Amino acid sequence: MWFGRDAFGRRSLLVHWPNLEDCRFLLSSVSPISSVEQSSDFEVENRITNINFWDELSCGVYSVSIGSSKADKCLLGEVKKHEWTNPILKELVKWERTYVEPKPAELHFMIPSKQPDVHSICLERKPSGLGPMQTSVPVPAQTVLIALRESMMRRTTQSAIFPAVTCDLQQEELVPVAILFSGGLDSMILAALLDECLQPSYGIDLLNVSFDGQSAPDRISAKAGLKELQRISPLRRWKLVEVDADLSKLTQETKHVMSLINPAKTYMDLNIGIALWLAAGGDGWVHEEIGEIDNDNYQRVKYKSKARILLVGSGADEQCAGYGRHKTKYRSGSWLGLNEEMKLDMQRIWKRNLGRDDRCIADNGKEARFPFLDEDVIRTLLDIPLWEVANLDQPSGTGDKKILREVAQMLGIYEAATLPKRAIQFGSRIARESNRKNFGSNRAANQASAGSVVIYGTSNLT
Numbered sequence: 001m002w003f004g005r006d007a008f009g010r011r012s013l014l015v016h017w018p019n020l021e022d023c024r025f026l027l028s029s030v031s032p033i034s035s036v037e038q039s040s041d042f043e044v045e046n047r048i049t050n051i052n053f054w055d056e057l058s059c060g061v062y063s064v065s066i067g068s069s070k071a072d073k074c075l076l077g078e079v080k081k082h083e084w085t086n087p088i089l090k091e092l093v094k095w096e097r098t099y100v101e102p103k104p105a106e107l108h109f110m111i112p113s114k115q116p117d118v119h120s121i122c123l124e125r126k127p128s129g130l131g132p133m134q135t136s137v138p139v140p141a142q143t144v145l146i147a148l149r150e151s152m153m154r155r156t157t158q159s160a161i162f163p164a165v166t167c168d169l170q171q172e173e174l175v176p177v178a179i180l181f182s183g184g185l186d187s188m189i190l191a192a193l194l195d196e197c198l199q200p201s202y203g204i205d206l207l208n209v210s211f212d213g214q215s216a217p218d219r220i221s222a223k224a225g226l227k228e229l230q231r232i233s234p235l236r237r238w239k240l241v242e243v244d245a246d247l248s249k250l251t252q253e254t255k256h257v258m259s260l261i262n263p264a265k266t267y268m269d270l271n272i273g274i275a276l277w278l279a280a281g282g283d284g285w286v287h288e289e290i291g292e293i294d295n296d297n298y299q300r301v302k303y304k305s306k307a308r309i310l311l312v313g314s315g316a317d318e319q320c321a322g323y324g325r326h327k328t329k330y331r332s333g334s335w336l337g338l339n340e341e342m343k344l345d346m347q348r349i350w351k352r353n354l355g356r357d358d359r360c361i362a363d364n365g366k367e368a369r370f371p372f373l374d375e376d377v378i379r380t381l382l383d384i385p386l387w388e389v390a391n392l393d394q395p396s397g398t399g400d401k402k403i404l405r406e407v408a409q410m411l412g413i414y415e416a417a418t419l420p421k422r423a424i425q426f427g428s429r430i431a432r433e434s435n436r437k438n439f440g441s442n443r444a445a446n447q448a449s450a451g452s453v454v455i456y457g458t459s460n461l462t
Contacts, residue, residue, distance in 0.1 A: 004061035009350020012358040014054040031262040099385035141406035151374035178307035181206035182218040183225030186313030188416035203237035205305040209279040218427030243284035247433040271425040276360040315372035318345040320401040321390035330392040
């Protein structure tokens with residue numbers, strides 16, 4: 001029997017290896033509901049569920065040869081893990097960058113200057129609401145933009161999931177692709193690229209979740225992002241789907257998400273899982289214009305996104321130094337330390353992020369697609385010197401994900417190009433609400449985080 005998981009773990013696959021307590025060998029894309037959701041309240045409250053039953057299967061291709069034992073009539077199997085045969089894929093899995101440390105002469109080009117340097121080209125933006133614009137961008141950013149555009153084309157234009165339309169009315173209402181949308185740098189790049197790749201007759205849903213109504217940071221930036229997208233593409237039917245949630249009213253939903261994130265088990269995993277699960281459901285509100293075009297009067301109406309494809313920005317922070325820990329590592333270990341931290345992030349993204357996210361999104365009948373984790377995009381970014389990808393001597397919102405900020409400028413989304421990184425659990429405010437619910441305050445939660453806070457297991461602090 002053969003089984004496996006893609007080289008970066010974009011799809012979930014769980015495994016239970018035989019042990020003394022349970023000799024079965026099991027594979028599943030998601031843990032059964034019975035492992036968490038159907039546990040008694042006493043078991044959940046006292047964290048004695050059988051939560052360690054499943055493991056994330058590490059990426060790779062496996063085979064198992066099964067035979068019977070004459071002595072006890074049991075089945076005996078030997079599992080083998082096979083090397084990737086594609087040489088390009090083998091190199092990508094190693095995630096090795098050729099140019100890590102800049103020489104003094106190369107550092108000269110990292111100093112901001114009003115004049116374009118020899119590495120820059122001048123690109124003319126298409127006319128927008130502000131008229132034709134020009135901007136100078138480095139050549140590496142152009143190669144990344146080309147790779148991202150091709151990645152987006154693969155994930156949105158060659159799919160049988162796009163329904164055939166028979167009349168203009170049906171086509172007007174058709175929205176085959178949605179974006180997990182915060183209005184931040186990564187989701188804005190995905191939205192602008194999708195606009196280029198998708199036929200003008202289709203609408204695009206921007207799914208945004210908030211646990212603090214209109215006050216959550218991601219809701220504020222999403223509204224600003226919508227205006228910027230409407231400026232660069234005024235003919236596109238953009239719909240910002242506002243998914244509002246109250247954590248105190250999500251008791252059953254929380255149990256369900258606990259089963260989806262399993263074997264992940266921290267409060268951070270649960271917070272991210274709930275936010276993703278609700279956003280992917282696409283059940284929220286949209287603002288519709290009342291009366292004549294260009295009227296400023298809007299009404300908020302219920303809306304549920306029917307898009308079956310959901311684009312997610314996973315992989316952008318790991319590959320372009322978007323996390324705070326990257327700056328910390330750079331300060332203590334310079335370029336080599338930063339490169340090793342980014343390599344570690346990419347080689348464990350299957351375990352820390354992608355399996356959990358895929359399960360939470362797929363539970364809504366949606367297929368998550370990850371344009372930043374396309375093999376050609378990964379190869380392109382690895383071929384670019386690290387100091388062109390990020391410059392962590394510069395402040396947040398400038399040097400982190402430097403190359404993606406340049407890509408955003410090429411796409412005409414100038415405001416989003418300056419936004420700092422903000423994780424979904426903080427941008428949606430679920431982390432704050434979760435801390436209040438479970439610890440009484442953010443301060444108490446921060447004190448608890450000195451240990452590894454888990455939501456189930458033998459101890460709350462281990």
